[in-house]
Amino acid sequence: MFRSFWENLTIKQKLAITAWLFLAIPIIFYITIRFYPTYEAFYVSFMKWNLLGAKKYIGFKNYIRIWGDEDFWIVLWNTIKYAIIGVPISLLISFTVAYYLNEIRFGHQTIRALYFIPFLTTAVAMAWVWRWFYQPMPIGYFNIMLSWIGIPQQPFLRSVEQALYSVMAPAVWAGLGFQIVIFIAGLRAIPKSHFEAAEIDGAGRLQILREIILPALKPTTIFLIIISTIGFLRIFDQVYTMSEDSAGGPLNATKPLVLMIYDFAFDEFKLGRASALTVILFLLLLFVSILQLWLARNRYAKK
């Protein structure tokens, strides 16, 4: 039956069916392991559920409790801080490195590789090494170096003020390699003739940077901003590894949203509350993405 059905089709129809068969794989994949769980998360966020028992509908109660939870606001602010501080710092560093790296020939490959290695390293392994770097004196590398130059010991991870930045540092460092490579690609894509024309017109280095390089790199920059903002908003491995007891401390100073979700879900077995937080994170990421897409669209409009 199948055979006769197939043979009655035109070649065009056959091609279309074949194409759809291939396309169906990612679609089914996405529906079963992306969209369905996402739908479940929305559904469970209105339930009280402890992973094993029956789900009980409780309306917006999970959201109301989150709204009234002092810790949630600390954690949300931490998450935003990771992004609004981490993204500009990492882009500034990676652009500077890429800009100068693009100008040198000697050792270019080696230096680029050195910057790229952290990107390839497991976040957990790296975070553990950094955790030891931050230790107090007889062990901690940073404090030993500080004592050489006569600066008093710093508490780093044991300080409510410094801990967030101490956790952010390895996250920034790990992302640099990727950003540098993208920036270099962007720089190389600028036509040589632009620079030659600028030189003939007598433009200085700063002027070239401001008038040619930065505008030409705008699409690259927007792409990197989107990618790294989402990355920082989802930070988890570094905090989980570097904070004592994986608690995001001291005093919740380093705890991001994802860790809070994880704790609710797998430590306290409050799956409803965890799902509600997931929905909030989803909306946050959606908002950021839409905002950035809107900024990107502006660019096309100008052209």
Added chain:
Amino acid sequence: MEEKLKNIKLYLFSIFGSLFIFSSISANAVEIEYWQYEYGARVEAIDKLIANFQSANPDITIKHTYFPYADYRKKVAIAVAAGDGPDLVQLYYGWLNDYRDTGLIQPLPKDVFSHDDIESNFFKMVSAMKVDGDYWGLPTAVRSLALFYNNDLLKEAGLSGPPETLDDMVNYAKKLTKRDGSGNLIQEGMAFDGGIGQTHHFFREVLVRHFGGKPFSDDGQKVTYNDAAGAKALKYLTDFEKTHKTTQNGFMNRGQDAFAAGKVGLYIDGSFRISKFKKAEGLNFSISELPGHNGTRYNFSSFWANALSSKAEGAKKDAAAKFLKYLTSDEAMQIWLDTVGELPAKPSVALVDENKQHPLYGPFIRGLDYATATTFVSEKPQRQSIVDAYDMVVLQDVSPEDALAKVVKKEQELFDDFFGN
């Protein structure tokens, strides 16, 4: 094409066929799974006990699974929820309510574990496993706290014998602390890990009681350590880091690591730490009972229990109960003490003179006499309360009273949630 299809059919048939034969052969034998977290000596002890048990019960096979402590709770919860995982599982007694509430475990069958038998043979603290008229688990071993001290460092500081009172302990700690030329700590007099490890237990069940308070109300529904006694206790604890500066949270990673490296004078921990310190090269240590105060002593006791997971049914449940019976036998308790260093859960095994006078286990066993086991609603957030209170005082200069008011309010919400108030 036809040929190939035939081959595939044949192949599938042989797979299912062999599966079928295999399962019918093993119909009489039962395989059950035992889960615990990874800790060298505990794994070794369970392997020994399994070998003993299996040679006595050849029809039961026990699969022993262990993995890092950090993942333990999550893996158990997810595996059991998925109908997978252990038949017999180890859990910290403080997690009982979490596990019971989520339906991860089932009550012990009364015909195998009679309540009279449990109540007359086990230490009283085991009653923490009895809820709603059922026992939900039983321990092989129990724990208490004691003071580890470094003999060489005490001698060097001109001190003889361990501190006997809380005030002594402060003086000892000050004398045992060393700093380098620029004031950096190079030796801790008394190590605390800022609430984690055993410190939060020491605070709740020892310090709070010494200063005249009680951590919880008698019915266990109210958190009561946010009073003058609690504040005094928190001040006493945090002063070691804040005022006397004899400890620094994070010094050489954790107190136990620093003590093992010979860089700590005094350190409080459980008997399970003995095996680690025994292996530490060049470490010459002794153990004494926790210091007293105003002539009384307090201690904290705890245990890991073995429980039947809700997944165990039928023959597997019977086999698991049988193994649990063996795990809680006198023989198993002695093996556990010799291998892991945790104290037998029955007075008849623990409180024999040989154990009581043992130079290393003795202080812990004597401590069991005056120890209390906290009845946790949920151990992790309750531990976090003490960690946060400690950090507020040490890192943010909050007064002990305010710090306690803040964390106890949150802890009480947890209790209210649980008891449905």
